[in-house]
Amino acid sequence: GINAEYGLRMIKAALIFNNHGKPRLSKFFTYYTEEMQQQIIRETFLLLSKREDSVCNFLEGGTLIGGSDFRLVYRHYATLYFVFCVDSSESELGILDLIQVFVETLDRCFENVCELDLIFHMDKVHYILQEIVMGGMVVETNQTEILTHIEAQQQIEKKEADLTSRLRGHYKF
Secondary structure, three states, X not given: OHHHHOOOXXXXXXXXXXXXXXXXXXXXXXXXXXXXXXXXXXXXXXXXXXXXOOOOOEEEOOOOOOHHHEEEEXXXXXXXXXXXXXXXXXXXXXXXXXXXXXXHHHHHHHOOOOHHHHHHOHHHHHHHHXXXXXXXXXXXXXXXXXXXXXXXXXXXXXXXXXXXXXXXXXXXX
């Protein structure tokens, strides 16, 4: 692909699923049909769920997502798996750090993130991920910077909500 030609590193997908394989977030940075995405999620869960918690946190990607050209880098926290599928030029340790930044940012935004936060605040979780990774490229790893952007976004949303409620009161829709 074009990224390989220019030597760019690439994240193909960011996935979060629970211990039962139920997806809680799936963001693909490479095009796959909906059916293929579901198969990739199932295959990835099967590969990871068989592993002991004591083994290393990366392995070759499943056959559906690209086999030995790709790595699955993951962290398993309590009931959730956080998984990044990356091409083989990415640093596995760098991606583990990226997962840590993502999880710590979620923890700060939701005061100890849990599965229900991911279900009921999916838009916010996607926004946080987008602050860290965009188009398959890492754009920010500084948690303070990420939180500053999220806070600014929340201020805009609050102003919009205030304006909307004032307009409703004024115009009686």
